[in-house]
Amino acid sequence: MSRLSLTVPLHSDETLTSYCSRTAAANGLPSATVFATHLGFSFRRLANGNPADVNTFGEAVGLQYDNLRHALIVRDNMQLTIAGESVPQMHLQRQRLRFCPHCILEDETTRAGRSRARAYARLNWSVTFIRTCPIHRTKLVTSDKTSFNAVHDFVVRLQWERPKMAAHLLNSKAQETTKFEAYIADRLVGRASGLELLDEMPLYAAAQMTEWVGAAAIHGPRFKLEDITAEQWHEAGKEGFEIMSHGEAGFRSFLEPLCTNYSTGQGSVGPRAVFGRIYSTLKTRQNDPAYDRVREIVREVAVDRLPYGPGDDVFGPISSRKWHTFITAARAHQLTCAQVQTLFRAQGLLPRSSRDRQTRILVDAQEAEKLLADTKDSVSSAEARRILNVSAIHFWQIVKGGYLRPLLAIKKGGNCGAVPFFTRMELERFRDDLRKRITVQEASPWLAPIERASRKAHRPTKDVIGLLLEGKLKTVACSGSEHGYAALLVDPAEIRRKIQRKKRDTDRMTAGAIARELNAKTGTVAALVDHVISVRLR
Known part of the structure; x- marks a missing residue:
């Protein structure tokens, strides 16, 4: 094919369809489609980057394929490629003319050549992510008119806008180019950011x-x-x-x-x-x-x-967990929310105030898992007393003395009620410790259970428990009729010797002090005092 004698310059930021359309206008043809038909290629296929049609057009204007590559928009189904960058069809405006009226005016007043062939379509105008002319800092205009005729023919479509061009210039809206738009423009010309x-x-x-x-x-x-x-x-x-x-x-x-x-x-x-x-x-x-x-x-x-873990899906199943709420922990361990919430509060993982919004408070998953795993093998304080065969008073003296370690912290001013907080392993350790305290195999008649021995010796129960569990009593036997803590027998006389009574500054004592000294109830002491007084008055 012979080269055309009349051509126009291809700009570095121009689309190939614009270049073809302008070439057609420079040669006096009414449209790019008519021009392409005369030269034996398809303008529609040229607009889609078909290599054969690009080469035919290139021969006509004296340019190699590589010289036209930067201006190509290549279609692959619904995906388009510009300068090696992939852009979906929805983000490339080709049905309506998109332009800067100030650029059009400058092209037509400052560039050489036939008037209809001076203005050209910038590649950036087609990409919907770019909404601003970086030269004139104005918002790009999108034509209201669309048609299947002359879809890619820039000159024809610009001709449709000429009657409105004065209004477009007058109504032009100032708009600053953003760094985002500059980034898109750079990538369209292959500039790395x-x-x-x-x-x-x-x-x-x-x-x-x-x-x-x-x-x-x-x-x-x-x-x-x-x-x-x-x-x-x-x-x-x-x-x-x-x-x-x-x-x-x-x-x-x-x-x-x-x-x-x-x-x-x-x-x-x-x-x-x-x-x-x-x-x-x-x-x-x-x-x-x-x-x-x-x-x-x-x-x-x-x-x-977030409290996501196995069973949750975030772009695929999640296999590990970092956080729990008491709701997710209850679900994972098949417990009720109330049970887990109580456990978390007792352990200090949740605030004790019920007024706090706790359903979304995050708890370390490893700490929660360990607590709940231990809790499954734990018993309440009432059950622990039954297993150890110990009264409530002695039980809490033992716990407060640190001889029996609870799974959960004890609240200040009281105990944890029926919360499961003693592991069976800890109870077994304590029972083994009790068995180690036995020093004699035969129980002498003067030996007594700890509670009775404390009363006989007139010594505080907590001190007697301390002597026993710290291994300071030489005579400790085991009753065959009881088990656990209640089976232990100690010598009241040894207890009196081991625990010295505190010296008092006065011979007078309150009923409460006497009750503590005798390990008896205050009411019992008061009744005894009343009885003694009544006898003396007779």
Whole structure:
């Protein structure tokens, strides 16, 4: 094919369809389609980057395929490629003319050549992520008119807009170019930005994630796509780029507060509720590997900051757990929420005040799992007393003395009631300790159980228990008619010798002091005193 004698220059930021359309206008033809037919190629296939049609057109204008490559838009089904960057069809405006009226005016007044062939379509104008002319700092205009005729023919479509061009210039809206738009423009011409995460993703995925993150940051995580206007998308891109340009750290800094809000929120706690539109949109694109890394980050943050574990799904089943709430712990261990909540409170994992919102307080999973595993092999204080065969008074003296260690901390001013907080292993250890205290095999008649021996010796019970459990009594036997703690027999005389009575400054004592001294009830002492007085008065 012979080269055309009349051609126009191809600009570095021009689309190939614009170049073909202008060449047709320079040669006096009414449309690019008619021009292509004359030269033996298809303008529609040229618009889709078909190599054969590109080469035919290139021969006509004297340019090799490599010289035209930067201006190509190549179609592959619903995906388009510009300068090696993949862009979905929905983000490339080809049905309507998109342009800057100020650039058109400058082209036509400053460039040489036939008037209809001077203005050209910039590659950036086709990409919907770019909404601003960086030269004139104005919002790009999108034509109202669309037609299947002359779909890619820039000159023809610009001709349709000429009657409105004065109005377009008059109504032009000032708008600053954002760093996000500059980033998209750089990638379209192959300029590297050196941004972690975004550069690792295809252009369309990087751009969409940036806008989604910005929209969520401005309008909340549950924003609706259909409610966001073009102006709001412009601001979303600006805001999102401030976050995403910092790479994985920036994206995590956006996600983590959403997890923090979980502890004070209400309603569902699933990933859709926590991460909102970001999660649901990534979920619908589950089969697109372009979003794999951002999905991994969302998953990592969710597991690190939320009570998710086996049985939960965040872009796939979760196999490990870092946090529990008392609800998730109850579900995992098949306990009631009230049981787990009581255990967590007793262990100090939850505040004791019922006024606090506790359903979303996070508890370390390892600590919770150990507590609940130990609790399954534990008994209540009442059951522990029965197993050890010890009275309540002696039992709590033993616990408070540190001789029997509870699984859960004892509340100040009282015990833990029926909360299971003594492990069977600990009870068995204590029983072994009791058996080790036995020093004689035959029980002498003057030996007595600990409680009775304490009364006979007129010594405080807690001191007697201390002597016994610390191995300081030489004479300790075991009764054959009892078991456990109640079976132990001690010598009251030895106890008197071991525990010296405190010297008193006066011979007078209160009824309470006498009761403590005799290990008796105050009422009993008072009745005894009344009886003695009445006898003396007779």
